[in-house]
Amino acid sequence: MFRVKEGKISSNGLFVMLIILLVAKIFLGVPQAMVEEGDSAAWLLIIVSALAAVPGIWVLLKLMKKFPGKNLIQIAEELLGRPGAFLTGLILSFFSLFMASVIVREFSETVLTTVLPQTPISIISFFFIGAMLLGAYNGLEVISRASTLLYPFILAGIFSILFLTSNYINFNNLFPIMGSGVGKILYHAPGRSSMYTEVIFAGLIAANIKDTDVIPRQVWKAFAVSVVIFVVVELFYVADLRVPAAQKLYVPLFQLARLIYMGRFIQRIESVYIFVWFFLGALKLTVFLYSSAVALGWAFKIPIYQPLLFPISLLIFALSFIPAGVYTAFQLDMSIIREYGAIIAWGLPLALLVAAAVRRKGGGQTENKMDK
Amino acid sequence: MIVLILVLSVSFTLGCWDRKELEDQAFVQAIGIDKGQDNQLLVTFRIAIPSKAGLGPTGAGGGGGGGVGSVAAKSSLLTTVAAPTIPAAITLASGYVNRELNLMHTKVFIFGEPFARQGVGPLLSILSRYRELRRNIFVCVAKGEAFKLLAENTPDLEKSFTKYWEGVKLLESRLAINPGSLFHEFAIDTEALGISGTMMYLAENERAKTAKAGDIKIPPSFMEGNLGIKAGEIPRTGGNPIEYIGTAVFKGDKFTDVLNLTETQSFLMLTGNFNRATLGVKDPLIKNRFIPFEIKQGSPPIVKVDIKGDRVKIKERLSVEGDLVAIQGPVEYATDLGKQKLLQSAVEKHLEEQACSMVKRLQKRGIDMVGYGDYAKRNFLTRAEWNKYNWPEKFKEAEIDLKFVFRIRRTGLQGRQPEIHP
Known part of the structure; x- marks a missing residue:
């Protein structure tokens, strides 16, 4: 049977990679976009949108349980034949590619706006591309280990900012408690469930995880931890800034880091965080590049994905320059990826699950012999 | 691959584009904003002269008013430029200061009273948007013009204005004589519906330079044991003529009132x-x-x-x-x-x-x-x-x-x- 040559990682590696993928967006426009729609109840919007994502994740995990040890493309091949696998591979590859190009631009714009204003954006993007190329070339195991290494620093990076800006907290800023209103929160929540679309990555690398039995537990765990981080960050962000200001700031966590003022000595320490953010962004992009190349490899039956990395990164590099400015780039992320990404992330597994039900295939007994 | 990346890193991480040598920068410590003629701004910059900083004794060495002897004043340059915007003033000032003005170490923004009464709204945007300025910069209203206050400010004990302003802010928590307002606090309060913004209030005490100890007039509130005075009113002689007691109260973006020392303490207690x-x-x-x-x-x-x-x-x-x-x-x-x-x-x-x-x-x-x-x-x-x-x-x-x-x-x-x- 055909197989793209990838490495094997533990389910714990999957957990850490999912956390990195899900949480990285908190350093971009997510906290601000949530306040824009949820007002002082932005935290509630996050919880409701997480609840809206639960059925999508459940469908994905149900599908993975029906076809243990197989990734989404292999499942599509079994259910819909070669055309189905080809189409699934293409969709996943382009989805990752599109997300990567937008995120390269967002992270580059963030670096440009905050620390390197005179450096051409192409040079900053080039470094992100270089880092992701190197990571993706070395494969899944290296990405997983790098994620495990970076994970504590990311958590420390987030929570230390919240702690060091706690002198600005005013809990009255979290009122009126329902913010923009129940109606608006329920209206925005399904679209905002796209915040968790990165979970689909678990479906793409399902065949490369050693202990398949615990995949659902690790996915749910990563999802729950991310939701908790999002909610805590959002609560602090709004409590520190008041809603009108919180609705307007780009790169909210960087703004919070710049606000740190704990007496004469603890201030101006945002540079410490820049490194964490760069590595976090680079790692997230690495996963996207890897996903895009592997999905394309599966679609075209190319057993080695590495030769695809350079052309895909070139495409990501080129596409990242399409948005005219920083506002367009952030809008593209928040209005398209984080609004309609759910259609692909939850729709694709659902379509496959329906196909499995119609064709009466899968039942948790199938073993992928190539994995043995 | 690794070698290639190392070579490229060496080539590209020299900071060519954002390279800024310290000796090419003029670090602004304080900015004063006043109303100029024909709807223009009068922007005053207090610029540090690092080569002179920390030299010699602090203060004037006795007598009335820090005056010309203040090390902080001697180790900085004070200049006022008329311009339509602050970035324009930076450009113009760089035209004779011989270095590019850098606002990354600016500690304080002082608005002259006439300008603040007219509304500081148009300048809030630069404080929020401009990368070099931070949201935790101190904000103050000066009685009269900001440029006059900056010119008269001659700290006696500090060798640097940066340290001086940090000391002024510290007095919020030590003695509650001013609200120690940061731009961030002012900005978020001004935008909100349920609270008004505040700034620190500064004024020059002209009598301090001339009065003899025997001629000092006692404020009526003192008879009640109450320090109901604000900046510019301390009954004294000698020392830096600039005082920083009281709270500038805003309605929207307009300066409307001043709280004296005891009122400032009440305000801080209530909040x-x-x-x-x-x-x-x-x-x-x-x-x-x-x-x-x-x-x-x-x-x-x-x-x-x-x-x-x-x-x-x-x-x-x-x-x-x-x-x-x-x-x-x-x-x-x-x-x-x-x-x-x-x-x-x-x-x-x-x-x-x-x-x-x-x-x-x-x-x-x-x-x-x-x-x-x-x-x-x-x-x-x-x-x-x-x-x-x-x-x-x-x-x-x-x-x-x-x-x-x-x-x-x-x-x-x-x-x-x-x-x-x-």
Whole structure:
């Protein structure tokens, strides 16, 4: 049977990679976009949108349980034949590619706006591309280990900012408690469930995880931890800034880091965080590049994905320059990826699950012999 | 691959584009903004001269006013430029300062009074957007023009203006003589519906330069043991003529009022931002005698805002603790618990009167500087309902009930009063 040559990682590696993928967006426009729609109840919007994502994740995990040890493309091949696998591979590859190009631009714009204003954006993007190329070339195991290494620093990076800006907290800023209103929160929540679309990555690398039995537990765990981080960050962000200001700031966590003022000595320490953010962004992009190349490899039956990395990164590099400015780039992320990404992330597994039900295939007994 | 990346890193990480040598930069420590002619800005920059910083003794070396001898003043350059915008002023100033002006170390933004009364709104954007300026910069209103104040400011004890401004801010928590306002706090309060923004208030004390100690006029509030004065009014001679006592009150983006020292302390207590300060009250049993305390807030204030239709009832309960610093009269407040109770009630009454008169004065003008609106929001479910309620108007008619609980915790290093024999 055909197989793209990838490495094997533990389910714990999957957990850490999912956390990195899900949480990285908190350093971009997510906290601000949530306040824009949820007002002082932005935290509630996050919880409701997480609840809206639960059925999508459940469908994905149900599908993975029906076809243990197989990734989404292999499942599509079994259910819909070669055309189905080809189409699934293409969709996943382009989805990752599109997300990567937008995120390269967002992270580059963030670096440009905050620390390197005179450096051409192409040079900053080039470094992100270089880092992701190197990571993706070395494969899944290296990405997983790098994620495990970076994970504590990311958590420390987030929570230390919240702690060091706690002198600005005013809990009255979290009122009126329902913010923009129940109606608006329920209206925005399904679209905002796209915040968790990165979970689909678990479906793409399902065949490369050693202990398949615990995949659902690790996915749910990563999802729950991310939701908790999002909610805590959002609560602090709004409590520190008041809603009108919180609705307007780009790169909210960087703004919070710049606000740190704990007496004469603890201030101006945002540079410490820049490194964490760069590595976090680079790692997230690495996963996207890897996903895009592997999905394309599966679609075209190319057993080695590495030769695809350079052309895909070139495409990501080129596409990242399409948005005219920083506002367009952030809008593209928040209005398209984080609004309609759910259609692909939850729709694709659902379509496959329906196909499995119609064709009466899968039942948790199938073993992928190539994995043995 | 690794070699290629290393080579590229070496080539590209030299910081070619954002390279800034220290000796090519002119670091601005303070910026003053005034109204210029024909709708232009007068932008004053206090620029550090690092090569002269830290040289020689601090201060003028005795006598009236830090004056020309101040090391901080000597190790910096003061210049004022007329320009339509602040970036334009930076460009113009760079044209004769010989270096590119850099605002990354700017500590304070001072608005001249006429400019602040007209509204600081148009300048808020640059403070929020411009990368070099930080949201935790200090913001002040100067009585009169900012450029005059910056020119007269000659710190006696500090070798650097940066350290000087940090010291001014520190006095918020040490003595509660100013609100220590940061731009961030001002900006978010100005944008919100339920609270008014504040800045530190600065003024030059012209009499300090000329008056003789014997000619010093005593402010009437001192007769009551009350330090009801603001910057520019300290009865004194000598020292830096610039004072930083009081709070500049804003309605929207317009400077409208000033709180004096005691009002500033009340304001900080009511908002829960009071750390510690000294307080003098009249001795309730002996005429013309005063009792100074070191006070601090016992616990955060408890505020409850009840809304029934258009009727608003605000209740605030404050807990303040104090240590006796001195007793001028012979009454044994330190050891007689009954008398101590009497003194506690006198302090409570003093604090209540002081806070009520300040809050009510501003309430009449629809200025909610304590931020009772923040608590009122809890009565509403959604932002739309809150916005519709029109808090600034409703606040004018609100019933405000302030109560202080004061407890004497410590009485100093001595028990009974000294016995003085005739």
